[in-house]
Amino acid sequence: MPPADAPLVAARGLARRYGPVHALRGVDLDLHPGDVLLLLGPNGAGKSTLLRSLAGLLRPQAGSVMVAGRRLSGDDPDARRPIGLLSHQSLLYDELTLLENLVLAGRLYDLPDPRARAETVLARQALLERKDDRPRQLSRGMQQRAAIARALMHDPTLLLLDEPFTGLDAVAGDRLRALLGELRTAERAMVIVTHHASEAWDLATRVGVLVGGRWGYLGPRPADLAAFHLTYQEVARG
Amino acid sequence: MGRALRHALAIAGKDLRMELRTRTSLLSAAVFAALVLMVFNFARDPTAVATVDLAPSILWVTVTFASVVAMNRAFTVERENGAFDGLLLAPVSRESLYLGKYLANLAFVLIVEAITLPLFVLFFNLDLGGALPGLLLTLLLATIGFVAVGTVFSAMVAKTRFAELMLPILLLPFMVPPLIFAVKTTVPLFAGRPLSDVLPGLRFLALYDVAFVTLSVLLFSAVVDE
Numbered sequence: 001m002p003p004a005d006a007p008l009v010a011a012r013g014l015a016r017r018y019g020p021v022h023a024l025r026g027v028d029l030d031l032h033p034g035d036v037l038l039l040l041g042p043n044g045a046g047k048s049t050l051l052r053s054l055a056g057l058l059r060p061q062a063g064s065v066m067v068a069g070r071r072l073s074g075d076d077p078d079a080r081r082p083i084g085l086l087s088h089q090s091l092l093y094d095e096l097t098l099l100e101n102l103v104l105a106g107r108l109y110d111l112p113d114p115r116a117r118a119e120t121v122l123a124r125q126a127l128l129e130r131k132d133d134r135p136r137q138l139s140r141g142m143q144q145r146a147a148i149a150r151a152l153m154h155d156p157t158l159l160l161l162d163e164p165f166t167g168l169d170a171v172a173g174d175r176l177r178a179l180l181g182e183l184r185t186a187e188r189a190m191v192i193v194t195h196h197a198s199e200a201w202d203l204a205t206r207v208g209v210l211v212g213g214r215w216g217y218l219g220p221r222p223a224d225l226a227a228f229h230l231t232y233q234e235v236a237r238g
Numbered sequence: 239m240g241r242a243l244r245h246a247l248a249i250a251g252k253d254l255r256m257e258l259r260t261r262t263s264l265l266s267a268a269v270f271a272a273l274v275l276m277v278f279n280f281a282r283d284p285t286a287v288a289t290v291d292l293a294p295s296i297l298w299v300t301v302t303f304a305s306v307v308a309m310n311r312a313f314t315v316e317r318e319n320g321a322f323d324g325l326l327l328a329p330v331s332r333e334s335l336y337l338g339k340y341l342a343n344l345a346f347v348l349i350v351e352a353i354t355l356p357l358f359v360l361f362f363n364l365d366l367g368g369a370l371p372g373l374l375l376t377l378l379l380a381t382i383g384f385v386a387v388g389t390v391f392s393a394m395v396a397k398t399r400f401a402e403l404m405l406p407i408l409l410l411p412f413m414v415p416p417l418i419f420a421v422k423t424t425v426p427l428f429a430g431r432p433l434s435d436v437l438p439g440l441r442f443l444a445l446y447d448v449a450f451v452t453l454s455v456l457l458f459s460a461v462v463d464e
Contacts, residue, residue, distance in 0.1 A: 057323055059463050074332050074463045081329040089320030091327075095256040107248040108328035110241065135319065150324070 006069060007032050008082075008158055008189045009054060013063035016049050016213075023049040024060065025213040031189040033157065038204035038221065039193045042236050045210040047193045051160050054191065055085050067158060081109065084156030086164050090147035092135040098122060098146050099131040102153055109154040121149040141172035148179065159183060159190045165199045177203065197232070201225050209235050242334040249325065249338025254345060256315060263311035264349060271304035271354040279361040293362050294424035298417055300354055301377070302384075306406045308346045309388040312339055313396030322396075322462075332459035340389045340454075347385050351377055369427040372436060376427070379443035380420040386447070386454040387412045394461045416446050 009031035016024040023046040031037060041047050052058035054065055056072035056079070065072045070079035085091070092101045099118055106114025122128045125145040135143055144167070151159065161180075165173050180203050184190065192200045197207070201221070209217040209232060216235035222228045257264060278296045282289075316322035325335055355377075359366060366373060388409050395404040423439035 055327060057326055074459045077329040077331045079329075080327055083327060085323070085327055087320055087323060089323070091321055091324035092319050093252070093256060093315070093321050094318050095259050095315070096252070100252075100255070104248060104252050105324065105328070108245060108325070108330050110244075110329070 005032075007066075008035075008068055010066040011050075011054060011063065012065075014050065014053055014060045014065070015062035016046075016053065016058065016060050022213045024053070026063070027210070027213070027215065029054075029208070029218075031158070031191070033189055034184075034186045035206055036184055036190045036192065036200075036204045037206045037208055038197060038200055039191055039208050039210065040195070040197055040232065041210035041216070046213040047210055048162055049213075050210065051085075051162050051191060051193055054158075055083055055160050056080050057085075081154070082157040084151040084154065084159045086147055086151045086159070086161045088162055088166065090135055090143050091150055092143075092146060094134055094136045097132045097134055098127060098138075098149075101135070101146075102150055105150055105153045111154065114153075117153060118149075121152050122146075124152075125149045140167050141169065141175075144168060144172065144176070148176070152183075157188050159188060161190065161192045163193055163195065165194060165196070173199070197228065198225060211236055242331055242337070245328075245330045245334040246337035246341060249330075249335060250341040250345070253312070253315070253339065253342030257311075257342075257346065263308050263346060267304045267308040267346070267350040268353045270307050271300050271350060272357055274300045274303060275354070275357050275361045289362050289364065290428050291425075293358075293364060294421050294428055296362070297354075297358050297424065298421050300358065301351055301380075302410075302413060302417060303406075304350050304354060305347045305381070305384065305388070306409060308350050309343050309385065309392050309409075310402050310405055312343050312346075312389060312392040314401060317396060326462060332462065333455055335462070336389065336455055336458040339393070340386060340451075343389050343392075344381065344385045347381050348378075351381065364428070366428075368430065368432075372427045372433045373424060375433075375440060376420055376423045376436075376443065379440060379447060380416045383416050383443065383447040383450050384409070384413045386451040390454045390457055390461055393458065412450075416443055419443055419446075 007030040009029065011027065011029040014024045014027040027050060039047050049058060053060050067079060068082050070076060072079050102118035102121065103114045106117050111117050119128060122131050125148060127142065127145055127149060130138065130142065135146060138146060164176060168176060184203060192203065194200055204221045207217065207219065207221045208215060217231065282292060391408045392405055395401040395408065398404050419439045419442045423436040426435050
């Protein structure tokens with residue numbers, strides 16, 4: 001049992017190379033319940049690599065990730081249980097209906113009544129009437145909501161979001177911001193990767209800027225977004 | 239039911255449901271098998287070689303390539319919408335994940351074989367008679383082994399650009415040992431010899447199954463974890 005003040009996520013010395021390119025160079029990160037980290041950085045800075053490492057989808061070549069006191073590895077499936085991921089892709093099978101997709105996820109997470117839970121999360125995303133549709137029959141905004149429903153099926157305490165606003169129109173973007181606001185609880189930590197700080201600035205409690213696989217900046221969210229832009233540009237230039 | 243088995247059955251059930259809905263790999267494998275049998279049927283000279291001598295090789299060549307066609311789809315469906323990440327992210331052991339994909343592949347290939355065998359009998363006008371139980375056992379034992387290896391390789395090649403081409407290139411060398419013994423077992427069965435005469439071949443196939451199912455389970459984690 002980890003101590004009460006233990007971080008929900010403790011990443012130490014994460015390093016990952018793709019051939020000659022260093023995507024991560026010894027990255028440390030602590031996230032406590034209630035933290036919302038806005039993860040920024042130029043293209044190729046290592047944001048998605050860090051996010052996939054935190055999700056346990058990418059094995060770092062050095063370092064480790066602990067989530068809720070358990071080390072992420074292929075050998076300990078339960079270490080992944082607290083994690084929810086909203087990626088560029090929906091993680092949904094096109095040949096299954098929304099309900100079937102979510103019930104499958106519920107079974108894999110050992111939920112006691114996957115169908116009831118699936119209907120609850122679909123209703124929350126205003127998709128219950130489309131439960132028998134397949135993902136490809138939905139609009140981009142609806143697909144994003146379906147992906148969110150899948151990510152929330154098991155009520156994760158660590159929510160990782162990789163550019164969640166990409167491809168959404170203004171209305172859908174506002175709806176997603178409102179939902180993320182509701183999901184920001186004292187028990188849950190979130191990491192939001194984005195290219196545009198303004199998209200999730202108000203949600204964040206902390207801001208991190210990765211540059212060349214290292215932290216260029218990691219700290220509490222500054223009060224003034226405009227002033228932070230100057231800091232960001234300095235950091236991003238190295 | 240154990241948690242690991244429950245997860246495996248959920249994954250296998252998902253694959254079967256998707257396949258029965260689209261029939262992509264079953265239909266293409268069955269049509270492929272029918273075409274291969276048809277080509278062999280018209281290409282052979284029945285006056286030069288007796289059908290009973292040629293039939294075992296034709297059966298196994300057809301089963302081999304039709305199985306590769308069926309297994310090709312196992313992990314390509316997981317690429318759609320990054321769905322495989324959803325499986326890897328779930329609290330499911332890699333062994334359960336492998337078992338689920340393996341059971342689905344095994345079902346696909348056995349269905350393809352169940353379609354191929356009557357076509358084979360029809361095209362070559364064979365009376366299997368007493369050879370049928372032995373032939374079914376040989377098919378089952380050979381299939382258990384090469385599907386185990388095929389499941390690992392289809393996971394390995396799924397992320398490559400030429401997955402459909404890579405799978406047979408990687409898999410066929412591993413299919414050679416069970417194929418040799420499957421053909422060696424089928425020849426005496428077609429000649430009307432009793433099952434007891436082919437026990438050494440069946441034992442080899444069973445041994446191959448134990449070895450390669452175990453190895454495949456152990457290797458799968460290294461293949462899917464980036």
